[in-house]
Amino acid sequence: MALVSIVLSLLLAVFVSFLCFPAVVRFLGEQVGHYLRRSSRTRRELLLARVATEAKNHEAERIEVEDYDWEEIASAAIDGRVGNKEDKQWEGIVGFFHPFCNAGGGGERVLWAAIRATQKRWPKAVCVVYTGDHDVDKTAILKRVKDRFNIHLHPPTVHFLYLTTRHWVLASTWPRFTLLGQSLGSLVLAYDAFALLVPDIFVDTMGYAFALALSSLFFPNVPTGAYVHYPTISTDMLDSLQAGGQGINAGAGKGYRGAAKQKYWQLFARTYSRVGSAIDVVMTNSTWTQAHVSSLWGPSRNKRNNTTENDIDVVFPPVAVEEVTQAVEVSLASEKKRGPYILYIAQFRPEKNHQLILEAFAKFLRSDPKLPAYPNEKPQLILIGSVRDSLDEKSVYKLRLLAHELHMKENVEFLCDAPWPQMLEWMGRASVGVNGMWNEHFGIGVVEYQAAGLISVVNNSGGPKLDIVVDVDGKPTGFHATTAEEYAEGFGKALTLSLEETLAMRQRARKSAERFTDRGFAEKWLRNMDKLVKLQVERTRK
Known part of the structure; x- marks a missing residue:
């Protein structure tokens, strides 16, 4: 040190x-x-x-x-x-x-x-x-x-x-x-x-x-x-320090230490703003990221370039929409291949909030849901993600322990570093896709869910809320949630829709995904x- x-x-x-x-x-x-x-x-x-x-x-x-x-x-x-x-x-x-x-x-x-x-x-x-x-x-x-x-x-x-x-x-x-x-x-x-x-x-x-x-x-x-x-710091991060905030640092602004942390973050934000003004070309992956980066870098960049126009461009990340739509069928016949499976595709990192999803799934199971469309199958939560290092391995270990403590070990499956064909297979078998990260900058996995026709239950923030899981033709393509209770409720809604409603929402979701192609x-x-x-x-x- x-x-x-x-x-x-x-x-x-x-x-x-x-x-x-x-x-x-x-x-x-x-x-x-x-x-x-x-x-x-x-x-x-x-x-x-x-x-x-x-x-x-x-x-x-x-x-x-x-x-x-x-x-x-x-x-x-x-x-x-x-x-x-x-x-x-x-x-x-x-x-x-x-x-x-x-x-x-x-x-x-x-x-x-x-x-x-x-x-x-x-x-x-x-x-x-x-x-x-x-x-x-x-x-x-x-x-x-x-x-x-x-x-x-x-x-x-x-x-x-x-x-x-x-x-x-x-x-x-x-x-x-x-x-x-x-x-x-x-x-x-x-x-x-x-x-x-x-x-x-x-x-x-x-x-x-x-x-x-x-x-x-x-x-x-x-x-x-x-x-x-994702901006290194944002106004949402500063706000999260207050009571009732969200994210990893929620409510950390209390007391003298909290006040010092808030001051430190404010000073860092100013430095970050100066640094961003020196970059020639800036792209962001979503409107959420663009808004935050523009608020931080925009004034200095406009002053340097002597303009009032926002030169920060939104470039949605590439998603394998074409490949997913070709590999995964969305039709009346394909509904027979799907089960009451909830799929979460995300790296095993703390900010992805797998813990929240596990707790929500446990609440969903404890509610003893009646699923007429899947009378002979038990709901399952499938967690697919890459493991970068020993810290990620520890995260997976802790999540496995949590699943055991919540008495649903048999209902949860972990697939670490799954190859693409296996991911496609699960997109064709699952019915629901979930995203748990607060202020997810974009959400490539959510777009893949939509391309596969999955009904998404996502965090009510960031890219999944603003750019992806939005209404199509005036009707929803999924559900938004914040708390474990709301996620559990979203799982219940997604898995108890009528066959006609389910198929219509899957098709709207696929139409929504067409905006995010390679x-x-x-x-x-x-x-x-x-x-x-x-x-x-x-x-x-x-």
């Missing part, structure tokens, strides 16, 4: 210096940037040589072509200028900052879909992923991407650089001042990345805004882009990526 304290103090000193002497810090930062470029030049040359060699070995190989037309997508993304040969032949290096790229969650699906779209649009560009997953090599990662998400990448132009300082962004490294610690730790991690290779475009897809600010400080000519899944993501991603490429070309010419 002594080393952590020293580094934290040094980083704080740097930021204080920047606030007081910005010109001096910018000058020193650019000198560090020149040093990093020189020191990583050899690795860059070796990487490009490796790309050329692998490309020759894969000449006969082609990336699988999806059902949609990529030329048409690229054309729509850049207003019909797809024929510009010079533009399409851009061959720079795009650095994707994603230290947990092998986690297998919705955030990783965004990363791989973004890389796939970038590869399609700029075949000569090189996509480099900065990751801390030392236990897997390129082959293993790409295989998991294919198995988990059914995304096929072109191996020669995607490479991985392995970071040695990922522990600096782990919550366990910062038992106190976690928000600030992880953000400053991301500076250490970003420096580690730049020491390995300085990209031509730097994109963060995990929410490390401070890393992007460091890039702008070191390399003013390198455009930066952010895909924000194609829609690709079009918007390329539109924003095109801005970064043009910025890079312009800045290089100066």
Whole structure:
């Protein structure tokens, strides 16, 4: 902890210096940037040589072509200028900052879909992923991407650089001042990345805004882009400290310690706002995230760009809607294949609130529900999610214990790191999909539920409430809940609808999911990526 304290103090000193002497810090930062470029030049040359060699070995190989037309997508993304040969032949290096790229969650699906779209649009560009997953090599990662998400990448132009300082962004490294610690730790991690290779475009897809600010400080000519899944801090988080608040920190603002925590969060929010203003292109995954990011970053960004327009774009994450709809039937005949199964697809992390869903399911079972549509079957809760590390493994262990304590061990099934085909199978067998996270930034799993025709019972907040489980044709596509009692009631409603009502709601849910396709993501991603490429070309010419 002594080393952590020293580094934290040094980083704080740097930021204080920047606030007081910005010109001096910018000058020193650019000198560090020149040093990093020189020191990583050899690795860059070796990487490009490796790309050329692998490309020759894969000449006969082609990336699988999806059902949609990529030329048409690229054309729509850049207003019909797809024929510009010079533009399409851009061959720079795009650095994707994603230290947990092998986690297998919705955030990783965004990363791989973004890389796939970038590869399609700029075949000569090189996509480099900065990751801390030392236990897997390129082959293993790409295989998991294919198995988990059914995304096929072109191996020669995607490479991985392995970071040695990922522990600096782990919550366990910062038992106190976690928000600030992880953000400053991301500076250490970003420096580690730049020491390995300085990209031509730097994109963060995990929410490390401070890393992007460091890039702008070191390399003013390198455009930066952010895909924000969840703001590091938000007004909802500040409000949650009050009595009656929700989330992990609910009601933590009481007393002197609580007041100090609230003040600390307010100061951090101001710093976070300053940092966000330096990013060239910002995308968010939902209207909820956009609203919060705009409230924090918008004023500073507008001042910097001398405009009043909101330049923060909503780019809904890619969901395998087409694949799910093809694999899972929604019809009168398919109702015979479904049972009273409640499906929860989410990583086994505390904020996903599996505990709430287990408690709600226990209340539902204790109510002795009468399910005419499933007279000979017992309700089951199916929990599917990826397990990233030992902390997630401990979470699963505690959840298993809770299921046992609630006397429903036989009614709950845990499927850790389930492959995509198994997930599809359960989407076809289940009747209800559930989401328990408060202020879920988007909810890819919820869209998958809808595409499969599941009736969703989701938290009455965030993306699932505002963007996904909304009325279609003036009628509901699911139910919203907050407490265990409300979830239990939602399960009961979803499983006791008449056959006619059930089928109609499933079809409305599937119609709702059509707004969140891979194609829609690709079009918007390329539109924003095109801005970064043009910025890079312009800045290089100066």
